[in-house]
Amino acid sequence: MAPTTPRAAVGIVSIGDMGLGIAKLLQAHGYEVLTTTVGRSPSTHARATSAGITVLPSDVALVEKADYILSIVPPRDAVQTANRIIDAWSAASSRAASTPLYFLDLNAIAPSTARSIDAALKSRAPSIRFVDGGIIGSPPKLLDESQSQPPPDNVDAELDASLSNWKRPSIPVSGPHPLSDATPSGPHLAAVLNIKHLNAEIGPASGLKASFAALTKGFYALALQSYTTAAQLGVLPELQAQLSAAFPATRAAADRGVVGMQHKAYRWEGEMREIGETFKTEGGWVGDGVIFDGIAEVYRTVAEETALGTPGGRKEGVEDVVDELVRGLRKGGA
Incomplete structure (x- = not known):
């Protein structure tokens, strides 16, 4: 059962088929999902609002409120999206220094492109923690809830039972900032998204x-x-x-x-x-x-x-x- 208070706020850019599937998975497990549709089509805005996703007015608002941002865009837009987040971070004024923003690039890009994004973040927004990643598989999908497991007797079993009702892609990630060390709810978020941390390098x-x-x-x-x-x-x-x-x-x-x-x-x-x-x-x-x-x-x-x-x-x-x-x-x- 999802907690009354959101575990964390997760921004998704943007809400296409994969972004929408991941948003639904996160919402089902207690996360507030945010996005911004500035410059996007009316259909994208409608898709987000109909799914109960909080649509913010700007990239600046997104980086001020999100704990994590997932970049899920066409490969050609990956660098531009990262630059948008960097620019928004530079313009933001109300973010608590004690809670670093995690930026997960989950796009189908080359390791050299991922390293260039990492270098840009280190140069222009060093407080943002970059995670190199990729999505292998189709968008998350809720399976037949009638086949769910009996009520579990502990939190881990409850999460396992809930996730067993979902078909999820695999999300390998790498870099020096594993979600197992992240707050808030980093280990839980990694489990929900089916994230596997490979190593501490950017690129693998x-x-x-x-x-x-x-x-x-x-x-x-x-x-x-x-x-x-x-x-x-x-x-x-x-x-x-x-x-x-x-x-x-x-x-x-x-x-x-x-x-x-x-x-x-x-x-x-x-x-x-x-x-x-x-x-x-x-x-x-x-x-x-x-x-x-x-x-x-x-x-x-x-x-x-x-x-x-x-x-x-x-x-x-x-x-x-x-x-x-x-x-x-x-x-x-x-």
């Missing part, structure tokens, strides 16, 4: 996220190229049949990725470029080994050359997605 958490996403979203891009090429040769059904016979799990993953990526492609373009930077800077891959700029181009094509990412343009079936992407490829090559 965002690098883990990049390495994981390369194998999932990178694969989906290969599936898009494979399926659209096979379709234009008239052999897509045969390709799918061969996959089903030899590698049924691969066929299922490809189909799921082709359909599921439509409204995410605009975000994934930037993420693929961050993965490319990760593999180059951290992994030593250079020259022709830098392949993720090409994979980013696949998602750029989906986002900019088709209507698949628009509210009325999303398709339900694999073949319909492929047909729309083929039209976009032909238009782009005309």
Whole structure:
């Protein structure tokens, strides 16, 4: 049961699908969730208010009231968002010095980008404690409450029972400021968000996220190229049949990725470029080994050359997605 007094105030920038899911998870476990929708669309504002999220009038108000701020934005906006928080911190006037603000960057960025954000914070807002992180998985979702456990007899068991009713992503983090040392409610917040602290360095958490996403979203891009090429040769059904016979799990993953990526492609373009930077800077891959700029181009094509990412343009079936992407490829090559 959520406490009457909030455990802590958690700001989320911004309230997209993932941000909204995390907000609901936090609210269910006693946290006040804050955001600001300055510069955002009316639909974003409506999404936040309808979920019971406190919408503050400015970034300054957010940093004055929040104990933690989670940055969950498209990769291309990660640095700008951090700079917004730094600027707001510099302008804030009513924050207690005894309660440091934790800034968790949970975006799909390269370790080098995370280190640049950390350097900016140390230079311009050294009181803010930076946490490098990433989100692996889909937004939190409440499962069937009818399958909840019997009432527990201690606090830890109560939390475990409550969390068992939620499907949650994994959130690896790294850096010198583990939430286990944070106040207020740092250890509890880490448990609720399914956070695992890897080590004291900035970079490993965002690098883990990049390495994981390369194998999932990178694969989906290969599936898009494979399926659209096979379709234009008239052999897509045969390709799918061969996959089903030899590698049924691969066929299922490809189909799921082709359909599921439509409204995410605009975000994934930037993420693929961050993965490319990760593999180059951290992994030593250079020259022709830098392949993720090409994979980013696949998602750029989906986002900019088709209507698949628009509210009325999303398709339900694999073949319909492929047909729309083929039209976009032909238009782009005309």
